[in-house]
Amino acid sequence: MERTTTAAAVAAVLAAAALGLAPHQAQAAPVPAAVVAEQASPELRFHDIPGSGGVTLKGNVFTPAGAEAGRKYPLIVLPTSWGMPQIEYIVQAKKLADSGYVVVSYTSRGFWLSGGQIEVAGPPDVADVSAVIDWALARTPADPDLIGLGGVSYGAGISLLASAHDPRVKAVVALSGWADLIESIYSGRTQHLQAAGLLGAAGFLTGRPGPELQSILGDFLGSRLDREQQMIDWGKKRSASEQVDRINANGPAVMLGNAWGDTIFPPNQYAAFFERLTGPKRLEFRPGDHATAEGSGLLGLPNDTWTNAHRWFDRYLKGERNGVDTEAPVQVKSRGDGGYEGYADWKSVGAGATLKVPLADSEHLFANVDSGANGGVVLLSSVLDQFFQAPPVASIPLLPRAFAAVWQSERQPTARAIRGTVKLHTTVTPTKSDGTFVAYLYDVGPLGIGKLVSNAPYTFHGRAPGQAFGVDLELFSTAYDVPAGHRLALVVDTVDPLYIEHNPTGAQLTFSSPRNDPSYVSVPLREQ
Numbered sequence: 001m002e003r004t005t006t007a008a009a010v011a012a013v014l015a016a017a018a019l020g021l022a023p024h025q026a027q028a029a030p031v032p033a034a035v036v037a038e039q040a041s042p043e044l045r046f047h048d049i050p051g052s053g054g055v056t057l058k059g060n061v062f063t064p065a066g067a068e069a070g071r072k073y074p075l076i077v078l079p080t081s082w083g084m085p086q087i088e089y090i091v092q093a094k095k096l097a098d099s100g101y102v103v104v105s106y107t108s109r110g111f112w113l114s115g116g117q118i119e120v121a122g123p124p125d126v127a128d129v130s131a132v133i134d135w136a137l138a139r140t141p142a143d144p145d146l147i148g149l150g151g152v153s154y155g156a157g158i159s160l161l162a163s164a165h166d167p168r169v170k171a172v173v174a175l176s177g178w179a180d181l182i183e184s185i186y187s188g189r190t191q192h193l194q195a196a197g198l199l200g201a202a203g204f205l206t207g208r209p210g211p212e213l214q215s216i217l218g219d220f221l222g223s224r225l226d227r228e229q230q231m232i233d234w235g236k237k238r239s240a241s242e243q244v245d246r247i248n249a250n251g252p253a254v255m256l257g258n259a260w261g262d263t264i265f266p267p268n269q270y271a272a273f274f275e276r277l278t279g280p281k282r283l284e285f286r287p288g289d290h291a292t293a294e295g296s297g298l299l300g301l302p303n304d305t306w307t308n309a310h311r312w313f314d315r316y317l318k319g320e321r322n323g324v325d326t327e328a329p330v331q332v333k334s335r336g337d338g339g340y341e342g343y344a345d346w347k348s349v350g351a352g353a354t355l356k357v358p359l360a361d362s363e364h365l366f367a368n369v370d371s372g373a374n375g376g377v378v379l380l381s382s383v384l385d386q387f388f389q390a391p392p393v394a395s396i397p398l399l400p401r402a403f404a405a406v407w408q409s410e411r412q413p414t415a416r417a418i419r420g421t422v423k424l425h426t427t428v429t430p431t432k433s434d435g436t437f438v439a440y441l442y443d444v445g446p447l448g449i450g451k452l453v454s455n456a457p458y459t460f461h462g463r464a465p466g467q468a469f470g471v472d473l474e475l476f477s478t479a480y481d482v483p484a485g486h487r488l489a490l491v492v493d494t495v496d497p498l499y500i501e502h503n504p505t506g507a508q509l510t511f512s513s514p515r516n517d518p519s520y521v522s523v524p525l526r527e528q
Contacts, residue, residue, distance in 0.1 A: 041065050042097030044090075049106055049135050052127030055116040058086050059106030059132070062097035067141050074317040075142035077132050078105040079125075081291070082154035082199060083206040085112045089151075091300040096310065100318065102142045104132055108154060110207045117210035118203050121157045121238045129162035144168065146317045150309065152176050152291050152298070153265075160240035160247070160254070167250045171316040173309040175257040176291040178265040179273030181235040187266065188473060190436060190457035191220055191500040194378035195264045223500060225461060241269070244276045253280035253316040257305050259288035260335060261382025261391075263375075263498065266476045268421060271346045280325060282312065283346065285479065287335045289382035332419070335385060336481040341419075341526070349479075350420025350524025355409070357488060359426060359519035362512045363405030365437075367503035370495040371404035373440050375455045378498065394440075396489050397448040405492040405511050407521075408444065416482040417526035422454055422475040424490070426519040429468040429510040434461045436501035437494050437509060439473055441521065443480065444487040453488075454478045457499045470517065490521045 042062045051057040064073055076096055078089045086107040093103040109128055110118030119125050129149065136142045148171040149159035156177025163169045178184045185192045200217050203209045209217070216234055219227040236242045247254070254277055258270050267285055274283040284305065286293045297303030308331075311324040328342025332349060343349050376382065376392040385391040399406060424439050436459040442450030454475040463469060482488065492511060494503050513519035 042094055043067075044094070046086075049104075049132055051109060051114075051116070052124055052131045053116070055109055055124070055128070056114065057106045057109060057128060057132065058113045059104055060086055060090070060093070061136070061140060062093045062101075062103040063140060064097050064100050064102070071141060072143035072146075073100055073102045073141050074146035074148065074313070075102045075104070075133070075136055075140070076148045076150060076313060076317075077129060077136065078103065078149075079129065079151050079155040079158045080106065080108050080111065081152045082108075083111060083202040088298065091298060092306055096313070099310070099314070101313070102136065102140045104136050104140070106132055108158065110210070112206060117208045118213055119210060120213055121154065121161055123237075125158050126161050126165050129158060130166045133166065133168060146170060148172065148313050148317050150174070150313075152294060157181075157238070157240070161238070161243065163250060163252045163254070164240060164243035164246040169250065169252050171253045171255075171313055173255045173257075173312055175294045175305060175309070176259065176262060176265060177256075178269060179239060179256075180241040180269040181239045182232055183269040183272075184265045186220075186232075186235070187268075188456055188458040189461075190459040191223065192263075192498060193221070193500045194498050196220060198378055199264070221500070223502065241273050241276070244273065248278045251279045253312065255282040255284070255309065255312040257284040257286075257293065257309075259286055259290065259293045259382065259386070260476075260478045261288060261385055262290045263378040263382060264290040268474060268477050271477060274330075275346050280316065282308075282324070282329050282331070284308065284331045285477070286333045287382075288386040289379050292383055292386055332479050334417070334479040334481055335389065335391075338481070350526070352419075352525045352527030355416065355488070355523040355525055357407065357409045357490065357521045357523065358513070359407045359490065359511070359521065360513050361407065362510065363407075363492070365405055365492070365494060365509045365511070366402050367435065367494040367507040367509060368501075368505065369403040370497075371399050371491075371493040373399060373404055373491045373493050374496045375438070375440070375452065375498045392452040394442065394450050394452075394491070395448055396442060396444050396450045396491070399491065403493055407490045409488040411485055411487055412482060413484065415484045416523075418453060418478060418480045418482060418523055419526040420524040421477045422524065423522045424471070424473045424475065425522070426471050427468050427512045427514055427517060428460075428471050429466065429512065430460070430463055430507065431465050431509075432504045432507040433463050433465055434502045434504060435459070435463075435494070435507055435509060436499070436503055437492050438496045438499065439475060440491045441475060441523070442489040442491060443482045444489045445483075446485065450489055450491070453480045453482075455496075457496065459502050461502070468512065468514075488521075488523065
């Protein structure tokens with residue numbers, strides 16, 4: 001079933017208005033001009049597309065303007081993000097069609113008017129991608145040998161998983177997605193409360209969560225430790241990192257893009273996945289939060305992420321020698337004012353000197369009280385950092401020492417370019433068997449105001465009260481420039497609104513630095 005020409009034109013105008021395009025972009029032209037525009041612009045049609053298991057997916061198709069009979073064109077399939085309708089990619093899809101692609105976008109199953117229930121990138125979602133490819137090959141002038149997948153967030157995760165199962169896929173662009181679902185929302189064995197809550201709420205508002213998702217979400221937010229392994233197994237089935245061997249065997253060219261401050265899918269898991277890929281690959285990190293780095297491109301505004309996504313498809317689906325494959329495969333942009341930096345691989349990002357800050361003094365904390373140090377608010381704090389360089393702040397001298405452990409470095413004699421993953425090594429002695437703490441690294445100015453560089457949570461269960469144990473914790477990867485004369489401060493407390501904490505009432509934590517195993521924070525710096 002399809003709606004063509006006139007209906008499609010009306011729908012396109014409504015889609016443009018929904019995406020906030022300028023009035024002159026959205027207004028319908030007089031009929032004669034519209035006829036001329038149709039002949040000069042890619043053709044848009046809306047379709048009911050058969051997915052796997054008899055489910056109907058709502059989708060749209062752009063074909064190149066003046067497509068020649070009998071000629072085949074590269075195909076790009078774009079599954080939508082979590083909670084988004086099929087018009088999400090309409091601006092970028094048209095641009096791709098302008099340059100000679102057949103582009104099929106569809107609303108992921110379980111959302112809006114597509115059939116089925118939300119499967120969270122489960123096997124039915126992966127099978128849907130292959131079904132959409134089959135449909136496109138039968139109904140459009142798509143080339144079966146030149147197929148690409150792309151998407152933002154949920155669409156990125158589905159695309160990566162589909163590339164492991166469908167060898168026809170030659171190129172993937174996965175923006176603000178996940179490769180490891182467990183490390184994304186359960187890193188440090190800690191539930192990312194705001195991220196999971198936001199996704200759950202959006203799912204119920206815009207779609208139909210299935211019973212499995214409802215059960216998993218309830219167990220996750222309810223801290224059902226007796227169901228922990230089942231939740232982990234469920235997440236692994238939906239993680240491309242668990243299927244990287246199949247992806248490498250199929251050999252698609254994979255471009256990954258994410259933001260340093262992504263509070264839903266943090267960057268560490270993408271970098272680890274990138275290192276395991278053996279085919280053509282590219283990794284881009286920029287300032288921002290979840291999907292904000294590429295968000296302006298969805299509205300048709302100039303956007304580096306989408307520009308490089310088009311270059312990636314052009315190189316590996318059209319064979320254009322545009323140089324994207326000869327550039328350094330890892331491209332990062334600092335959260336400051338600097339431009340892009342290229343690296344041969346991820347481990348080279350922080351391959352310069354390492355600044356090691358000793359955590360020599362023993363610190364004792366009372367749990368269950370927020371000290372004032374925290375990681376901010378999901379989808380807000382990192383956006384403020386992206387556009388205004390205003391990350392979450394804390395007055396380090398005023399943090400209550402009963403509830404926050406604080407260690408500071410000496411003043412830095414020169415500017416420091418932090419690149420990569422900060423690592424904490426410490427020894428913890430709890431008074432209870434369970435507990436949670438959050439580590440924060442701050443850039444502290446002359447007045448004692450600390451700007452958040454990075455953070456990460458850590459949770460333990462089943463420890464013997466009064467018995468010390470070692471902790472190695474990776475903070476979320478970043479690129480941050482510390483001015484000369486500033487200090488670095490490591491702050492640890494036990495409560496952060498971003499996460500669920502597991503400190504029993506009256507719990508206390510002691511952080512120490514044994515002589516035979518000293519505590520420290522290791523800060524990777526860019527090679528000068």
